[in-house]
Amino acid sequence: MPVARTNGVELAYETAGDPDAPALLLVMGLGAQLTDWPQEFTTLLAGHGFHVISFDNRDAGLSSALDDHRVPDIPALLAGDRSSAPYLIADLAADAAGLLDTLGVQRAHVVGASLGGMIAQQIAVDYPDRVASLCSIMSTTGDRTVGRATPEAAAEMGRRPAAGREEVIAGSVARARIIGSPGFPATEEELRQRAGAKYDRAYRPAGTHRQYAAILASPDRTQALRRVTAPTLVIHGEDDALIGVSGGRATAAAIPGAELLTIPGMGHDLPRELWPRITGAIARNASR
Template structure:
């Protein structure tokens, strides 16, 4: 796959569709590689007239890792001590801008899921001239009063990282059972297969802790979201246990004229059953940019 020099690092990416079409960049969440964007969903978006780009965030997949940095101290960070914070969401947003520069794209439609939603929000705040439209999925604003996980989901997120392929697969299944869409998968074997493929492609759990530190240490985006003037779609599952629907509601309330799409039965994932609704929403929101 191609690699882009961006913001002093390298990002692994790939594309779908016609490069002559408007660019739509997909940004994934915490610890999630770009392959978490199902190729079938990417093809559906490309069929709607987008040149679709997906990529590995820094510290994930095959993009640049930051293993040379000391491990973040989550307890200290939560208490306000930022000494061990390796980077912020603003840096990941700047990575995204660098990817656009590499592609020769002046402005793009941005779609982000979970932490990816936070990144595209930050990108629109910091670099509004580069963003045509914004879609934030199963994400939140950074306001600690909204979007909080249930105790069970928080406990899953806090588990020690796996140390083997077998442990990684079992951990993915256990997490899916807590945060996934009820009835959203045909069977558990699909989750196992995806987890095994992700492990084989790149297994770098230390990067996830650094990404989490960036989330915790970054400021509330609510004031910046209030200043946005662009088409925005906010999608959230009503069954999301990892980022409560209040996070999506707060995001939509902060962005002027944003559309809020609440999906019954959707958890903290993107099951195929919601793809038609999601693709229609993204297309409709992008059309507003015209």
């Protein structure tokens, strides 16, 4: 897998589609890897006429691990002391912009999911000339009064990291039943296969901890989002237990001219049944 060296880190990435087509950058979420964008999903996007670029954020997948940093103090971060966070969402956005530099891409359509949506928003704020269009999926603005998790989802995400492949797979399946899409449930076999493949590629719980610290330490983006001029689409599941739909509504309200698509039955994942609808909506927003 190719690696881009930028902003002091190495980012593993891959591409799909015609290299001469307009670039579309996919940004994944907390502890997620580029493989969490299903291959069929990226193929659909390429079929809409995009050169699709996906990558592992720092501290995830095959990209750089920042294990030399001290362990973030999550309770202190929740209380407002940001000093233990090794980096911010703005640094993750700078990584993504640097990847575009490495690939010689001046402007891209930027699509992010969950933490990836936060990073995509920050790219649009910090590098407006680089963003042809923006799509924020199942994400929020950084305002802690919106997009709140249900108690059950919050408790599940706060569990200690699993210790071993089978425990990781079992935990991933249990988590999917809590935060996944109730209207489009995945099969047990599919959930286990995804979790196993993800574990075998890279299991980085300490990196996920540091990414979570970046979320907690980063400022509310609401006011900054009012400066975004790129055509924007916000997609959110109406049954998202991890980032409540109010987070998507607040994002759309903050960005001038943003379109909001809420989907009944969708939770905090990308159900196979919705891939054509979601990729079609992304393509229509890009055409704006």
